[in-house]
Amino acid sequence: MNSVSTKTIFQFVLLMLLQVAVFKQFTPDWKYAIYFHALIYPAFIMTLPFRLSKISIILLGFLFGIILDVFYSSPGVHASACVFTAFIRPTILSITKPQGEYDILHSPTISHYGFIWFATYSAIMLFAHLLFYFSVEAFTFVYIGQILLKTFASFIVSYFLIIIFQFIINPK
């Protein structure tokens, strides 16, 4: 096992713990709190190394999501969102391709490709993830208004958290 794999496992555990032990518990006593879900864990799928194949990224996403679902006691909801995010990751990466190519030895992080790039990339990824997540949670598009409201509200919180987390975990 090399350092990339160790780092991946470390992030897996760390983000899982942060999500379950910290942000899941954080429920402010405010009537609009139900719209603000702090989901930091999509950062795990975003920052997986480039050298992983598409298939292993999808499988890792599924594994992460299904374990998270155990804690949330919501079988399949997080997992399906993670699988979706992992599936679209290569496409989003190619859309947001910076000047020059991605270095296959790196991970798509703030330290390698800069704040502006990461802000764009993570915004698209997070928004897609949240929209999918809340759609599956509602399980019907009848409540599309609610779904969009939750997506935008949670996006603000989660986006902020993910950027902060990136600065902490990948200092320049």
Place this chain on the structure above:
Amino acid sequence: MRNLILLFVKYGNIFLFIFLELVCLSLVARYNTAQNEIFVNSANIFSGKLYGGVNNLKQYFQLSAVSDSLASENARLRKILYNTDVREVAQRESMLNQDSILQYSYITAKVINNSINLNNNKITLNKGSSSGIQSKMGVVNANGVVGIVKEVNDNFAVVLSVLHRSVRISAGIKNKGYFGSMQWRGNDPTKLDLLDVSRHADISKGDTIVTSGYSTKFPSDITLGVIDTFWLEQGDDSYSIQVKLNNDISSLQYVYVIDNILAETQTEIEEATENE
């Protein structure tokens, strides 16, 4: 095979994605109460429509059976109608004082109670005097004679079926002119006895027995059955004839009650001569 593997290498992530999403969504639908309800409700809407469709289809197939029986009855009635035309003319000529040329009218009724295994079997109909049914009217269906109305109240009528031992129906052998009286002796609900047919009559097995039209209850030529067996006992001057009943009394659904408009007139004049 090689192409298949190549296909998997190229699009494996898409297959995996679809497969895992299906797994996730089935988990969601199965284990989450809120989503489960939505899923089940959608399924119910779907299955409800499906069941509705299946029922419609079923009814449609039953309709074909119903329409078959209706068509055959129509054909039969049409035949009678054409034959009746002649008779009606004859009747009109012989009854110059009658305004009406229509002697018989029919009241449809549904059988709501029936039996065949008693010594004296009765049938209950869902219509009574409010629909015009009166005592002593004859009851028939497409297959022949059913019985004679005994008691009537506003909404129901009790019919003594042909399988009632006190019922006697004036019957004749079709196209031969011999006549007698039909009666049930109990036991077999498919067999009736034809009494009082003269020993000089030329009858054979398989002859059709029909109503004679002598009584006020039934028009002539309504099927009763066919001769099953007959014999002549020593010293008797009439045949003993067993008739196989054409009608299946056990499976009656709808029947027609016959309203003979001239019944009263006929009885009146017959009774007038009785005392002579």
